[in-house]
Amino acid sequence: MIRVTLEKNDFFAGQPNNLTISLINTEQETLTNIVFALKLPATIRVQSGSKQVEILQLAPSERFRHTLQIVPQSIGTSALTILNFSYRDGSGKTQRLKELSNQITVKEALPPPPKAEIDVKLNPTELNFKEWGKLDGQVTNIGQIALVSIKVRARGEVQCNEDISLGRLLTGETIRFSLQVYPLASGTHVPISIGINYIDTVKETYNRSISTSLRVVKKEESVSTTTFNNSTFGGGYAGRDYTGDVTHNYSQEVNLAKAAQEIQDLLAQLDRTYPTKTKEEKQTAIVERIQQQIKRNPTLKNRLWNALKAGSVEALKQALDAIYENPAVSISVEAIKGFLEAEYRE
Known part of the structure; x- marks a missing residue:
């Protein structure tokens, strides 16, 4: 024997509802070739799922659920009918169930729950x-x-x-x-x-x-320009005063120092980000991150490029060494130079 029930009988009009039919094998033998059809009222539209059901087999005490999504068009009470229900018992003999009918109730749709935004x-x-x-x-x-x-x-x-x-x-x-x-x-x-x-x-x-x-x-370092115009220094050259213009411009040194500081700050940050990676893995990640940072920061990119053009690779290396004697992680200055040259060729 197969017991057939509806998992719920109450639905809401104007919105999708799940209609689920539950079948359970109450026999002590496996049942096979289970087929039946569903007949719904004209006021209920099937949105998804089939009204024709076929089940290959159902073991003893096994439960099977068949679900359709329906949209009731109006409120009220009506019947869902199960037609042409048949199956084969353990000996292969076909058994038929009489027509089954279940009452379903369609209610007015509930208001949507309030939204938290x-x-x-x-x-x-x-x-x-x-x-x-x-x-x-x-x-x-x-x-x-x-x-x-x-x-x-x-x-x-x-x-x-x-x-x-x-x-x-x-x-x-x-x-x-x-x-x-x-x-x-x-x-x-x-x-x-x-x-x-x-x-x-x-x-x-x-x-x-x-x-x-x-x-x-970043707090910019001040660029010092000292000019001595028509100044007199006692004890000058060969017993005479020296009068003239003396200008000392630190702009290139500051440019190098700023570029080096930005790179070293980034290296220190990356060392915190990848503390457990091997030296080779960390180096690869560092090179990629620095290249991304240079691309995103035109000021740093131009500062590095100008420093390299005017001060050479060795000057930038010295500036880096002056800021961090033993950095936790490092990148070769040649790698920065090669990347910048490729960027400015494009």
């Missing part, structure tokens, strides 16, 4: 590289339900030591926040993301991430 904005700001700064913004509840336990955190090319808890936020309300961040990279578009975690008043949890970028600048 937020809008996040950051105030334009400029931060200093490797200095703690303040990142201000605001969160607005633009959804249809109150929010609780809102937490904000910055991720990406910045260090952010703690989440900011904003508490409860009613529909239409705005709350401001201020994050303390420590930029780990510099440039006009340093990528970061703002992670927002919040819970609505029906206890559903949401996680949202908003990608953006920051302007992070």
Whole structure:
């Protein structure tokens, strides 16, 4: 014998519903070649699934489920009928079941659940590289339900030591926040993301991430130009005063030092990023990352190129050595030179 039931009898008008028919073999033998057809009221449209069912076999106590997706067009009570039901028993004899009918009820559709939505904005700001700064913004509840336990955190090319808890936020309300961040990279578009975690008043949890970028600048070293115009130095040459113009320009030295510092800062960051990699793996990753950084940062690219043109490879190497005597990781200056030459040929 096969027991046939509907897993639920109540449905909602005007929207997709799953109609599931459950069959269970109550015999002590395997049944085979199970077939039947479903007849639905004209007011119910089948959106997916078949009204013709065929099951090769059903072992003792085994359950089989057949599901259709239906869309009732109107409310009310009607019948679902199962026709032409037959199967073969353990001896191969065909058995037939009489026509089965199940009552189904279609109700008015439930209103959609309220949505929890937020809008996040950051105030334009400029931060200093490797200095703690303040990142201000605001969160607005633009959804249809109150929010609780809102937490904000910055991720990406910045260090952010703690989440900011904003508490409860009613529909239409705005709350401001201020994050303390420590930029780990510099440039006009340093990528970061703002992670927002919040819970609505029906206890559903949401996680949202908003990608953006920051302007992070380095404190520029001053370029010294000392000019002595018509100055007199006592004890001059051969017992006479020397009068004239003496100009000392440090611009090229500073250019080299800035380029070297940016490279070494990036190397130190990469060493923290890949602490467990082998020397060869780390070196490959470092070369790729530095090339990407140079491409993204036209200022650094031009600074390196000008330094190499005016000061030679050896001058840049000396500048690097002067800043870091024993860097944790390194890259050959020749590799930088070769990459830049290829870039400026294109």
